[in-house]
Amino acid sequence: MIRIQRSGGACTRAFLSATVAAAMVVGVNAGASAQQTLRLTHNVSDETTWHEGAERFKELVAERTDGELEIRLHPNAELSGGDQIRMVEMVGRGQLDFALTSAINATPMMEEMAVFSLPYIYEDYDDVDATLEGPPAERMAEIMREEGLVTLAWGENGFRQITNSQHPIRTPSDLEGLTIRVAGPMYIDVMEDLGANPEQMQWTEVFSALQQGVVDGQENPIGAIIVPQRIYEVQDYITVWNYSYDPLFLAVSEQLWTSLDAETQEILRGAAQEAMEYQVAISRERTAEGLDRLREEGMEVTELSAEEIDAFREATRDSYNAWRERIGPELVELFEETVAESRQ
Numbered sequence: 293m294i295r296i297q298r299s300g301g302a303c304t305r306a307f308l309s310a311t312v313a314a315a316m317v318v319g320v321n322a323g324a325s326a327q328q329t330l331r332l333t334h335n336v337s338d339e340t341t342w343h344e345g346a347e348r349f350k351e352l353v354a355e356r357t358d359g360e361l362e363i364r365l366h367p368n369a370e371l372s373g374g375d376q377i378r379m380v381e382m383v384g385r386g387q388l389d390f391a392l393t394s395a396i397n398a399t400p401m402m403e404e405m406a407v408f409s410l411p412y413i414y415e416d417y418d419d420v421d422a423t424l425e426g427p428p429a430e431r432m433a434e435i436m437r438e439e440g441l442v443t444l445a446w447g448e449n450g451f452r453q454i455t456n457s458q459h460p461i462r463t464p465s466d467l468e469g470l471t472i473r474v475a476g477p478m479y480i481d482v483m484e485d486l487g488a489n490p491e492q493m494q495w496t497e498v499f500s501a502l503q504q505g506v507v508d509g510q511e512n513p514i515g516a517i518i519v520p521q522r523i524y525e526v527q528d529y530i531t532v533w534n535y536s537y538d539p540l541f542l543a544v545s546e547q548l549w550t551s552l553d554a555e556t557q558e559i560l561r562g563a564a565q566e567a568m569e570y571q572v573a574i575s576r577e578r579t580a581e582g583l584d585r586l587r588e589e590g591m592e593v594t595e596l597s598a599e600e601i602d603a604f605r606e607a608t609r610d611s612y613n614a615w616r617e618r619i620g621p622e623l624v625e626l627f628e629e630t631v632a633e634s635r636q
């Protein structure tokens with residue numbers, strides 16, 4: 293049987309809720325096979341590749357613990373009232389067990405997390421993989437651990453592309469005056485560099501905001517989000533500008549983690565890594581086939597030349613430099629150098 297041990301110490305709310313939950317489950321299932329239920333929260337719909345990755349994790353854990361550990365999935369940030377940022381904080385404090393979410397949502401808690409999504413720090417998947425499979429990812433896991441989050445595996449939201457309802461975007465000046473929904477603080481500065489009006493908003497509110505014209509546009513990855521969440525129903529134009537990459541992480545609250553025995557930890561880590569490998573693969577597949585799908589759905593797709601991309605890189609340089617300071621130049625350099633080495 294897998295045991296979540298009670299540890300001594302202060303009776304915080306999180307401690308109480310974890311022990312009460314564990315006691316309830318044990319109580320209900322007292323008898324032949326005691327089962328424990330843990331909660332995984334994520335902030336997008338149950339049709340996304342995030343959710344498919346979470347389901348794979350749940351299945352692998354059930355299989356490898358002979359059904360003793362059940363992971364219950366909670367999409368749409370439903371355990372934090374739709375708040376995708378509070379959701380991560382709750383896991384850090386031990387109020388929820390697992391989070392599967394994008395680095396951007398952890399940026400308000402740890403500004404360092406913005407390093408991944410600095411404009412044009414990555415050009416392609418090879419750049420991304422060099423950092424996520426090397427020392428930069430290890431360094432990020434240490435930073436997250438200080439906030440109570442144990443990183444089990446990295447997944448993929450993807451390169452974020454911009455959609456809008458007004459006109460094709462081909463140059464920075466095409467963004468002037470457009471109201472663009474953004475997910476986190478760094479993007480406010482990036483959008484301001486481009487002359488757009490950024491508006492930070494919870495993802496759960498974006499579809500209706502686009503539908504009602506409260507905002508003109510938004511930016512998100514194609515395979516993981518734009519296609520499965522049917523953004524094409526409320527947006528006519530998409531530009532593939534690869535301006536910012538966004539990884540997912542699957543993390544467990546440190547409070548829960550340290551209460552688990554080594555065997556259970558190993559099962560969870562292995563299952564998370566396998567599930568996220570799968571999640572990355574399907575996100576890339578769906579992205580590769582996604583543009584055709586979006587055309588079929590009636591969107592006008594704008595693809596950019598290398599020179600056109602350069603114009604966006606130039607235009608966003610101020611926010612890159614400002615965030616370089618906020619994140620910490622050494623950490624940014626670790627990413628930049630890892631990418632540069634992998635390109636040689």
Ligand code: X2X
Pocket residue numbers: 335336376393394396397449474475494495511512513517
């Ligand atoms: O809110 C978004 O844009 C999303 C779904 O990509 C994140 O969680 C950052």
